[in-house]
Amino acid sequence: MNSLRRRLFVMLLLCFLAFWGLWVGVFGAFFRHEGTGLWDNSLLTHAQEIVQFMPKDYQLLAIAPVTGLSAKTWMRDDMSYQVWVDGRLLIRSPGAPEVPLKPDFRDGFVRRPVQGEPWRIYAFSDKARHIQVQVGKPQSDYETIYLWLAGVTLTSLVLMMGLLGLAVRWGIRWSLAPVMTLSKTMQSRAPLDLTPLPAATLPAELRPLLDAFNDQLVQLDRAVQAERRFIVDAAHELRTPMAVLSANAQVALHTTNVMQKDASLRQLLAGVERSARLSEQLLDLARLDATRHARPRVPVDLAELITIVIGDFDILVQQNNQRIVLQIEPTHIVGDVDELGILMRNLLDNATRYGGKGACIEVACGHDADGTARLRIADDGPGVPPEERERIFDRFYRVAGTDQRGSGIGLSLAARIAQSHGARIEMGAGVGMRGLGITVLFGAA
Structure with missing residues (x-):
């Protein structure tokens, strides 16, 4: 049974039947006990009433009728009575046997067979015991009453079950109406409409489920937006390099001048390298968007990681006649190893690219006195004007007047990774108060 409505309906009806059955059982036991008491009290009251209105001279009973008793007392058809005077039957109700109902003539209650049928009998004598x-x-009269009450109870149960079933069905339908409305709202939405669903009219019991669903919608919307941004970024950034590569290839293909052909091929090679670097950064950007909140954070030693990353730049540093000065010590933080590697690689790429030929690049990491982890990468190149330093972390922003052509993605990636690790970035002068120095400050591990 997968229907929530049917489950609630069946469960409520079963609970009602269980409680009703328990109540009927308790009521039946109570009625059998108390009903016998009420019946006995009726027998006692009737016997005492007859004795009370007997004449004081009991001998007159043989020659005079009993006066003072109502016809209701004498002519009752719901019970039988006998009046015995000194062992002789003088008066009996219609249908009462001629033999004593209680042969031992002792006062009190007794249950005994009369004419082959069980009876409930009560005997009461006057003070003189004459x-x-x-x-x-008959006991069958009591059973008849009991069965009649049972029939009335069962009939009432069937009627009440029907009315209750309709009420429960309507109540469940009314309670789940907001869910059905929400379902229709979802069906009428556009395929990529990932805005959170309204929860104002939803029952409180279902709001945690809707909140979790809305959280998933938000994450899915972020992923879709990230994918869209990646496509736009890739199209935007790859359009110009591809055009330049095509132009250089056309020149190299059609020229007959060897020097011009070599120059075109060198430009073509540089364009391929820039395109490869751009593709790598775009993939890093997509990876960062896709794995946000998905990868666990682990202890990381910045000194060990930066040493590995620097090894990837050995050939480039040698070609540019640059040198890297290390001032590192074990610096432990908690973070994502892959993301921190991207951050370091982009900061180093920025320093080697814009530091220029023969640049000195300082790489340092360690802990401050307050436990803050510090990573600093600085160069002694032309640097960045102070008024433009805040903007270099904007996506696709490039400083005007530079010889090197960059994508404007690397530093924006570094800023996003720092933010995701709860770190802040400070900028200032580089080596020997020249160039640019970028410091990333992480909280204590």
């Missing part, structure tokens, strides 16, 4: 009234009725 007159005794015996009152009784």
